[in-house]
Amino acid sequence: MRVLLVEDTEDVAEAIVANFSRSGHAIDRVTGCGAARDAVAVQDYDLVILDINLPDGSGFDFLRALRSAKNPTPILVVTARREVEDRIGALDIGADDYLMKPFDLRELEARARALIRRSSGEGSGVIEYGKLSLDPAGRTAGIAGTPLQLTRREFSVLEILMLNRGRVMPKERIFEKLFSFDREEVGLNAVELYIARLRRKLAGSGLVIRNLRGLGYQIALDE
Structure with a gap:
């Protein structure tokens, strides 16, 4: 799969990139909303892993813009925010799943696989x-x-x-x-x-x- 990671925390991003790369997936990493918009403008992705607190704005703004443009790419939000309202808000404006930091990389990849299966019409893991x-x-x-x-x-x-x-x-x-x-x-x-x-x-x-x-x-x- 081709993944876009929007994450500005260096150690978190490095761990995610290394994990997905080891599994044979292509992953592009950017650190802000502007770079994320540029990436999706030139490349189709199977999945976007999106942090919310970014240096140049909120990941929610990028998410809204993506859905307003009718882009159906699955979005997995990862954030340190723990308020229920944040999770509800992310899902209501178009996120497909939500994972709170800190998380296990195995769970992140499992959720990514589930979203890819869903978007491709696959019901089973095998x-x-x-x-x-x-x-x-x-x-x-x-x-x-x-x-x-x-x-x-x-x-x-x-x-x-x-x-x-x-x-x-x-x-x-x-x-x-x-x-x-x-x-x-x-x-x-x-x-x-x-x-x-x-x-x-x-x-x-x-x-x-x-x-x-x-x-x-x-x-x-x-x-």
Whole structure:
């Protein structure tokens, strides 16, 4: 997934970025409302993790602006504010979830996965398609019960395709979900490399990754 973190507290931000990066997610971090507005203007995100007390204003203002623009990106608010009115206010103006500081990074990532599942129409934590099952929480996948040995990036590409099965994913969109802004040295050819590796590992599974020339990639049952 591609995540935007809006957080000005350095140690909190570093911990969140490290945790999501270890799980194979692309995460961009900004420290204020203005930079957050600039980021969403040029990049689509699967999730925004939003602090409320920011140097250049309230995260509530950014949240209101995002929803006024009809941007449906899931928003997970994280804040030290403990008043019930703050939680109610955040949800009422468009937040999808609310987590109070301090929090366990495992809970933060679990809530993020739940919001992504909800936005993609997935009801279960484990995604199944044909003989393939994929567990985003455990970062594991298997074919008819046999584990697949996947690298972090290979798993992320497979997760993207599985969450969008039935749809064609442009190479550029896959790339955006894999790499954050600070990975400028990585080229689009990286996506082709991961797709080629996945095709070899899915051989005999009953699933194929199709390349629709000029459009993108699609995971499908091999019929």
